[in-house]
Amino acid sequence: MTFLGWLTIVLFCVVLTLLAMPLGRYMAAVYTGQPTFLDPLFRTPERLFYRVMRVDPERSQDWKQYAKSLIIFSLAGWLLLYFILRTQTLWNWTGLNPEGFHSAPWNVTFNTTSSFLTNTNWQYYGGETTMSYFSQMAGLTVQNFLSAGVGIAVAVALIRGIIGRSGKGIGNFWQDLIRTVLWVLTPISIVVALILVFQGSIQNFSHYVNFNGPTGLANSIAMGPVASQEAIKELGTNGGGFFNTNSAHPFENPTGFTNFVEMLTVLVIPAGLVFMYGRMAGNRRQGYAIFATMLVMFFGACCVAYVAEAHGTPAQHAAGLHTQVVAGSTGGNMEGKEQRFGIAGSALFDVVTTVTSCGAVNSAIESYTGIGGAVPMANLSASEVIFGGVGTGLYSILLYVLLAVFIGGLMVGRTPEYLGKKIEAREIKLVAIGLLITPLAALFSTALATASSAGRQSISAAAAGGPQGFSETFYAYLSQANNNGSAFAGYGGFVQPNAGSLGSHGITFADLLGGFTMLFARYAPILFALAVAGTLAGKRVSPAGLGTMRTDNPTFVVLLIGVIVLVGALTFFPALLLGPIVQGLTGHLYQ
């Protein structure tokens, strides 16, 4: 560990807070119809979208209408993406398939389509050996925008339900979606993409480059429109890499500076939404309390990951390596890490990407130390409420807030209420079921994949013995159920002997189980969150009395952290013990 390593982590938290606060103010204006400085630019395209799509943005929807629009729109997106990916060669006339790649098989495409629709971006394929530029742009990039837009829309709808004082309306889905794309995602993506190119990311439509190096060896370099996809991939907490090695690839993440920028890009919207919530709720301290909860848990995860990775692995020590920091060398566990990021830049990125639903990686998580690998799994086990995905993080933690209010109410023996609204049996049932869907999907799928030989064929050969194989499986379904997308990447669902998918086949069990896990664990909680919004929207607000439990002070922050840790730990601790914690506790090497 180094001073600069710790400084990076602390500065990151500070800069994130400084960026998220004004963004929260801006987004609050966007979603409440206040004027913003980008209005002159986007008013006209916005009206154009409504006219072409035949939308009346003024019409407020109740939660069922909102949910119906969202589901049908998602279905349309799924069908178009599946079509584009399966007909890859059909689009060769655009000139955007210079390598002439064929489509991946149906089962892999089912998984990929479900994955990008649900903001997961789990990838059984390698980008530069599978996807044409057209598929990356018109297929995957589009869903990077839209899945993020859908997530934010749900969060905004839930907020409207919580604070609503009149009737059943929770806003208009189409308006929330279009305004998110235009006012939030597009401008920030453009800025980030240009910073990336300025630092060395590529953005072209060229053929892959072939050449002989200085010693005469033949080599080839993959090209493409990388920066535009990279920017929205981080901003929308999507995480699907243009290349197979994701943000470790020098064209996706060229310098230590871009590494810092990309991490900020991942967290800025989830953090900004929390501040936005405080403003929309009319009490900024509500937002600060939730932000404090998230930041404490985030910082703790960073510390554990950094210390664990700086320590090195049993395999390194058995081979005789010294893993202390010495002059000119990072020390620590550098297996699967890039020199320009070092230990701190990799560990921090790892935490950033797993507390959110991003799942982009700049280092190989499978090669992390046992405890270093337990950190992302613990983050995922907290159901992505430590900032979480864009939108998903906020609506998930608001469900936890309601649960904490309920438990707090039981403890003091009063009717629980939140922001003046009584939390009653119906809300708590919806909240409880909504929060249990993701763990249920993760554990059920893990059990199925561990217990069946069809599931075990996805485990990589090197991990077949010992706890690593279980860790791979558990991580795969935990990640897909949380719509994260990061991986112990040895776990496979696609056998591809040649670039371009000729002669390849998918592992149907892993592809389908993963695909259905992602879809179920995405849309079921959305429906419950919208249902909560619907029931709360109609409730009367009663003034706070002496006995009202406050939800904007440190006591509540502690209670909320307790509830999150308790639910996550009770649900996942046995599974964590079987995999990464065993690895962290032993120095034993497995065959």
Next chain:
Amino acid sequence: MKRDIITSAIGILVLTLFCGILYPLVITGISQVAFPGNADGQLVHVDGKLVGSQEIGQNFGLQVYKNGKPVMQNGVPVTNPDPRYFQTRPSATVPPNNAAATTFSNLGPNSVATEQEISGNIQAYIALNGPYYPGKLRAANVPVDAANTSASGIDPDISVRNADIQAHRVAAVRHLSLAAVMTLVNKYTGGRGLGFSGEPGVNVLELNLALDRMNGVHA
């Protein structure tokens, strides 16, 4: 219902045009005008011939021949490190440093396979650099980045300590003074982002090409 279906169908098409076609084209347009070298991958030419990208690590190895034929293993040419050049980090891609099919090693922390891989890398590193190193080069002196596989498989950088050790060999083989080689190493050592983010690294391709220029070698 019907209204939602129509709106969805039109919506997904116009949003595909906006986010999937217009947005990447705008970024490409601006990038190609404002940062043309970067947007195309910082490709490096020597005497008009393309030799790589500054940002992408390569394999500085020599093809092994037997009876005039290149030796292949599993369809991949067998190479030995060229002692005249600084060597990049170990790579999990096939062939090594293949920038058209990047991959992680995915080797776990408690696996025998990982220990064997690391031991193999250490032995190769000592065999290559040990004879030129002042004193005895032991496993404990080998920097972690020289023994562990990089993430991208095409890491362009090596650690400063790794470069310092290799400099002894490169200087001896090229008949250059150690000081001259170290001057170049320092010149091609990149700093941290904003002074704190990440770690310094030595860009191997730039360093090797500078050495060739110093020796008057043309690739």
